[in-house]
Amino acid sequence: MKDRVDVWQVLMNIPVLWGMKNPADPAHNIDGSGVDIVEIDSGVITSQIDLAGRTINGQNLLTHGPITDPDINSHGTHVAGILSAVSGNKLGVVGGAPGANLTVYGVNKGTGKELDEALIVEAVNDAIAIRKTSGRPMVMNMSFGGTGLTQALADAVKNAIAADIMIFASAGNSGDALCTQPLEYPAGLPGVHAVGGLNNDLTRNKSSQCGAELMGFWTATTTTKAGDVAFADVLTPAGDEVFGSSFSASNADSFTGTVRDVGTGLSASDWDNCSAGCIGLIHGVKGADYTQPSVIPDLMAAAGATGGIFVGASMADYGPIWSQNNPYVFVVNYSSFDAEHLNALVGQTVTLRNGTCDFGGQGGTSNSAPQVAAVAALLWSTAPTLPSSTIGAALDFGARHLGKTPAYTKDPENGWGKVDAQASYNYLHPPARHRAAQH
Amino acid sequence: MVAVVFAVIFATTSTAAQFDNEQRRTYLVGVRDEGTFVRFAVDGTVKAAQKPRALTNLRILSVQLTTEEAAAYRADPDVRYVQEPVTYHPLRQYIRRR
Numbered sequence: 001m002k003d004r005v006d007v008w009q010v011l012m013n014i015p016v017l018w019g020m021k022n023p024a025d026p027a028h029n030i031d032g033s034g035v036d037i038v039e040i041d042s043g044v045i046t047s048q049i050d051l052a053g054r055t056i057n058g059q060n061l062l063t064h065g066p067i068t069d070p071d072i073n074s075h076g077t078h079v080a081g082i083l084s085a086v087s088g089n090k091l092g093v094v095g096g097a098p099g100a101n102l103t104v105y106g107v108n109k110g111t112g113k114e115l116d117e118a119l120i121v122e123a124v125n126d127a128i129a130i131r132k133t134s135g136r137p138m139v140m141n142m143s144f145g146g147t148g149l150t151q152a153l154a155d156a157v158k159n160a161i162a163a164d165i166m167i168f169a170s171a172g173n174s175g176d177a178l179c180t181q182p183l184e185y186p187a188g189l190p191g192v193h194a195v196g197g198l199n200n201d202l203t204r205n206k207s208s209q210c211g212a213e214l215m216g217f218w219t220a221t222t223t224t225k226a227g228d229v230a231f232a233d234v235l236t237p238a239g240d241e242v243f244g245s246s247f248s249a250s251n252a253d254s255f256t257g258t259v260r261d262v263g264t265g266l267s268a269s270d271w272d273n274c275s276a277g278c279i280g281l282i283h284g285v286k287g288a289d290y291t292q293p294s295v296i297p298d299l300m301a302a303a304g305a306t307g308g309i310f311v312g313a314s315m316a317d318y319g320p321i322w323s324q325n326n327p328y329v330f331v332v333n334y335s336s337f338d339a340e341h342l343n344a345l346v347g348q349t350v351t352l353r354n355g356t357c358d359f360g361g362q363g364g365t366s367n368s369a370p371q372v373a374a375v376a377a378l379l380w381s382t383a384p385t386l387p388s389s390t391i392g393a394a395l396d397f398g399a400r401h402l403g404k405t406p407a408y409t410k411d412p413e414n415g416w417g418k419v420d421a422q423a424s425y426n427y428l429h430p431p432a433r434h435r436a437a438q439h
Numbered sequence: 440m441v442a443v444v445f446a447v448i449f450a451t452t453s454t455a456a457q458f459d460n461e462q463r464r465t466y467l468v469g470v471r472d473e474g475t476f477v478r479f480a481v482d483g484t485v486k487a488a489q490k491p492r493a494l495t496n497l498r499i500l501s502v503q504l505t506t507e508e509a510a511a512y513r514a515d516p517d518v519r520y521v522q523e524p525v526t527y528h529p530l531r532q533y534i535r536r537r
Contacts (some may be wrong), residue, residue, distance in 0.1 A: 044531055075529035109526070118465050118501035125499065146524030152467035152499045159497070170530040183525075207532065291459035364532035 001088055003094040007200055008217035008371050013422035014096060017378050018087075023429060024382050030425075032097025032377040034384055036138040036164075037083050038127045039370070040120055041076030041118075043069060043106030048077055048223045048352035049358050050085040051090040057124070060106035061119040062242040068103050072110030072223045078351035078362050079143045081102060081223030083371040083377075092359045093221050096374020100139075100381070103130070105113050117153055124156040128163045128406040137380040137388070141373040142169040145184030145367035154189055166380075166388045168373040171196040172209035179413055187212070187369075193392065196415065197368040202402060204413055208365050211416045214399055216368030221361050229360035257306035259345040265296050265310075271303035280308040281346060293367050300371075307352060311342060316331070374423045383428050390428070398424030463503040468512060469519035470498050 001030020005015055017030045046056050046068050058067035071077050083093035084102045105123035109116045125141075131138045140160065142218075144179035160167060171194050182371065187194035187209075195207045196212030197219075204210070205218040262270045262280035274280045280300065372387060372395070380391050396416040400423070410416055475478065504512065504521070513521045
């Protein structure tokens with residue numbers, strides 16, 4: 001299998017850029033190379049299997065020790081994966097800008113639940129020094145927030161912006177339907193690119209603060225510490241692992257069989273071609289009656305099927321069957337899984353196996369900010385001599401407008417809208433027909 | 440000048456144990472020039488890793504001070520502010536588990 005492209009990456013048109021040659025470095029595709037990404041967070045587990053293949057610079061500022069110190073919270077590890085997990089290693093996820101230089105500053109207070117503003121300021125100061133020395137474009141991510149603010153952080157951020165560093169910060173997770181909650185800090189500081197979170201249907205997640213400049217997505221599949229997430233592996237005959245963050249393991253430890261499409265699996269005829277040695281690929285239907293716990297298990301038993309993979313598009317689909325803890329069925333949340341991978345399983349003999357994994361689905365605007373920061377790194381890598389303000393304008397004007405206000409205005413709920421990597425790239429590098437029209 | 444700064448930092452490290460660290464808290468201090476930094480260092484509280492860099496006219500330092508020292512520094516004309524840091528939280532709402 002290939003690295004898994006996550007839903008947010010598709011919805012933001014990021015794979016289009018990955019597939020293009022970088023105009024600033026035509027020998028390579030666009031992957032963020034040449035851009036520094038600075039992550040200020042709880043730290044990072046550098047040995048995480050999808051991060052271990054890359055160099056991660058930085059420091060644990062609590063101890064002033066190396067960044068290889070444990071990330072006891074694991075939050076920073078999640079964010080690091082969104083920003084820049086290794087691409088092409090057939091593992092887990094792909095970072096938004098896998099070729100960027102990643103520097104992580106651990107700024108825990110000690111428990112991992114809180115971050116220390118003094119250390120944050122120190123991290124910003126350190127990053128400014130790197131920026132001034134290296135001259136490389138620099139994107140900074142701050143997936144944290146709070147209602148308090150001191151002049152010190154405001155000044156540190158101001159200094160960073162003066163050094164032409166692009167700062168992205170999470171809007172906050174305390175939003176509401178009526179937009180009564182202001183942006184948290186540092187997202188609320190002038191010059192910081194505040195990022196809110198969308199659901200996959202492009203509506204604002206109501207827990208995301210309104211008033212952000214740009215919108216990323218609320219959820220992401222991310223890297224986490226070893227064995228952090230209970231999980232079901234699907235192994236193909238070749239031994240490849242089909243990865244899906246939302247697999248829910250059944251009671252069975254494992255079973256092996258050939259995958260057959262059984263439609264909704266709700267009628268006996270659905271199972272006609274799925275008996276011993278067969279694993280049914282069951283397509284969940286919103287509103288279907290899964291409330292009778294025995295429906296699918298009984299039909300499977302009557303047919304003699306070995307097991308099933310239940311695919312739901314939303315909690316309304318898969319929730320009821322999931323809650324039954326069905327002994328034969330592994331449940332998949334379709335919306336966060338690559339449909340191509342699932343359909344490709346039909347006709348293959350696979351093994352489904354309970355286990356734990358090093359990847360998990362995470363929610364919150366902590367995900368949204370690094371998604372957009374990664375897009376900024378991709379864009380900047382294609383035009384490294386441009387100032388950050390031009391990259392920011394490309395993000396704003398390339399975004400898909402979502403609000404009720406007129407197009408090309410900033411909406412009070414969704415800002416400039418959903419970030420679109422391809423449209424922003426076209427803003428920076430106008431297609432030839434547009435350039436010709438300018439002459 | 441660099442040698443002077445390092446000498447001061449070295450002296451700082453060796454004398455820091457004489458201070459009553461129980462009474463000290465972290466403050467964020469905005470200072471206007473390196474001379475101010477040297478005065479802080481002489482007081483034995485600035486860590487080497489926090490030494491200011493020639494970045495801007497305003498440097499922000501993380502410093503361990505007693506309440507009295509913080510008050511004294513607030514009165515220093517080269518000190519723009521002395522503030523206690525606030526706390527931030529990672530903005531993760533949940534991680535999906537089985």
